[in-house]
Amino acid sequence: MQQTEFQENEEKLNIRKNISKYLYKWPWFIASIFIFVLSAGIYLRYSVPKYQSKTTLKFDKKQNDLSSALSDLDNLGIGLGNADELKSEAAVVNSRPILMQVVKNLNLNVEYFTTGEIKDSQLFLNAPITAKILTYNNKKFISSQYIIKDVKSDQFTLQNDKQENITGRFNIPLQLDFGTVVFHRNSAFPVKSNYKVIFSSPIEKIKKLEKLIQVNLPDEKAMLMEISLVGSIPEKSEAILNEVTKQYNLDGQKDKNLQAQNTQEFIDKRLEVITKDLSGVENQKEDFQNRNRIVDLQAQAELALQNTSENTKALLQQQAQLDLLNSLSGEASKGNNQLMPSNLGLNTSLEQSISQYNQLIITRNKTLKQATNENPAVIEMNKEIASLKEVIRDNIREQRQAVQTGISQLQNQIKTSNNVIEKVPGQSKVYRGIERQQNLKEQLFLFLLQKREENAINLSVDVPKAKIVNPAFTEDIPVSPKKDIILLGAFFLGILIPFAVFYLLFILDDKIYNRDDIKERSRLGVLVDIPSLKDNENHLVQKNDFSELAEAFRVLVSNLKFVLPVKNTAKVIMVTSSVKGEGKTLVSVNLALTVANKNGRALLIGSDIRNPQIQRYDNEPTKRKGLTEFLYDDSVNVEELIHTSTTNPSCDVIYAGSIPPNPQELLSNGRYQKLIEQMSSEYAYIIIDSAPLMLVSDTLSIVDTADATLYVVRSGVSKNILIDFANDLVRDSKLTNVSFVVNDVSRRAGGYGYNYSYGYGYSQTKDKSSWWKKIFKS
Secondary structure: OHHHHHHHHHHHHHHHHHHHHHHOOHHHHHHHHHHHHHHHHHHHHHOOOEEEEEEEEEOOHHHHOOOHHHHHHHHHOOOOOHHHHHHHHHHHHOOHHHHHHHHHHHOOOEEEEEOOOOOOEEEOOOOOEEEEEEEEOOOOOOEEEEEEEOOOOOEEEEEOOOOOEEEEEOOOOEEOOOEEEEEEEOOOOOOOOOEEEEEEOHHHHHHHHHHHOEEEOOOOOOOEEEEEEEEOOHHHHHHHHHHHHHHHHHHHHHHHHHHHHHHHHHHHHHHHHHHHHHHHHHHHHHHHHHHHOOOOHHHHHHHHHHHHHHHHHHHHHHHHHHHHHHHHHHHHHOOOOOOOOOOOOOOHHHHHHHHHHHHHHHHHHHHHOOOOOOOHHHHHHHHHHHHHHHHHHHHHHHHHHHHHHHHHHHHHHHHHHHHHHHHHHHHHHHHHHHHHHHHHHHHHHHHHHHHHHHHHHHHHOOOOOOEEEEEEEEOOOOOEOOHHHHHHHHHHHHHHHHHHHHHHHHHHOOEOOOHHHHHOOOOOEEEEEEEOOOOOOOOOOOOOOOOHHHHHHHHHHHHHOOOOOOOOOOEEEEEEEOOOOOOHHHHHHHHHHHHHHHOOOEEEEEOOOOOOOHHHHOOOOOOOOOHHHHHHOOOOOHHHOEEEOOOOOOEEEEOOOOOOOOHHHHHOOOHHHHHHHHHOOOOOEEEEEOOOOOOOOOHHHOHHHOOEEEEEEEOOOOEHHHHHHHHHHHHOOOOOOEEEEEEEEOOOHHHOOOOOOOOOOOOOOOOOOOHHHHHHHO
């Protein structure tokens, strides 16, 4: 639990530390924000505002069909959907042919400007002088600009980029480098100053318009199209949009008329072909009817069926009558005078003869009952009966022949009707095929006639391709530059740029600035932070000194009590560093002066015999012998080495002496340990100013004499790798009881803002530097 709280506190400290690094660079942030905001203000002051102009078109699908004569093809799935149609029309709106016509009609390839000291202002409708390009003599021409000056009543002077002057007259063609141009004077606007005119190739202007004109589809289902343009002159933008929509509708009308004409020609050609086909089918039908003697095939088939039925009935009747006649003929052929059947529906004459015959038979039979066969009356009646019977037989014979003839005729009629009926299916199939072709040709013929009339109406009606819902208008608020966004962006850039610079500097910075940097890389303790000193400040701790430097070394002495062992002899403190220039000599001298003030006498031994520096802090240096002489000459007495400091009489100093050729051998010959042992009984503290550890190995030869080692690093100078070097020495047991001292720590070391409380309540001085010096100092 305690470890978790410790980690959280450490994270908070790291966050606070990182933030404080940037907060102490606040003057740079303020200066950066001021510069960026000022630059943004200047940009907004002299930039040309641009406004967005819009126009809205609405498409009607019925009107959008260029050829209503062929609109029925949509039922076959050939027509496109609304979305696809709108997308294709959006490409047409921004097509080069339409834009080329817009450039020509509005003369957009000629632009006019009034010249100014900082920026030029473009003119459109209120230009006092206008120009028009008549011909081009350079196909590779892109653009060219001229200055119009010295304008008189009908004369003017042009100045090109080469400072060449060309004199011309209004309304008279003038030959320039790229082609022929004519200038016109607009008397409604006076000429006040020089004007700049820029001639451009129409293709180049079209390329710019292609990028500027934007076509959007806000609602595809509603068939709406929005065309927008961003420009610095609203009147010009609106004129361009209005001309684009005008040319688009004209182009659509032209396409519509062209397609209608093509449709008309197509229909006429098809009508001619269909007329020929229809005439051929009708001739074929006529030939078939003539060949088969058909007027109405169905009626004729029904008549044949009816005739067959009636003839069959009549045939049956005739056959029945023939059978009756045959039977009657048999009766008539018999020799007896019997009665013959009557009322059989035979011929009237035959019926009358049979009736007379039967009556004579009855009369004769009645007479025979009273007379004999020889009776003259009976004989006469027998003659009459024989005569009538012969007549009856003749009548039967004649009637039977007539019936047989009728039967033969009926059979022939039935056979003829059956032949007709048998031909009907085949004739009907052929006839229906001919009629089907005739009906198809007739329907197509009528359809084309109808579509020709519709197409003629469509050609005569002038309906725009798209309805202009909103004519071109311009938004009141400019789209660029956006004042609020630019100022806000400048403000954030003013923060971001120095932040990025400092972030990069902090990332690349591998130096040590205070004790926190050491704690991040080492477990060794930090006893004190020595404040940074100016060149004009005293670098030595004096008696009764209450400066920040003196207070820092008092803190160091107090912290040393927790590090040094308890012993009756002198406490030996060795001061070292990794490289030279880190301030170990300053720490050694001031530590000796501080402990000598309040803890008894102290001895400072200059043990860096390669590069002695202690004498720099003594106002009265002497040439007496030093440590080197004692180490290589056994005859040298210690008293000859000791020198009392001029700053503090309680502090004695042994200088390094002459620089020997073999420092390491001298320090390791054993006499140095004897010196320390001898001086331990005479002093309370012995301070050793040793050589840097990373450069030479001299210090390692005498490290066993020290009770504690102060490892000095310099804020803003020492690098992180030196901390790793010190850790390695401790880990390898080459140094023992090591603590760090951070030297030359400024109030804003590394941007951390380390403030000292030393001297609080005393006569500490305040920094009265001017604000601009503080900025550069930060």
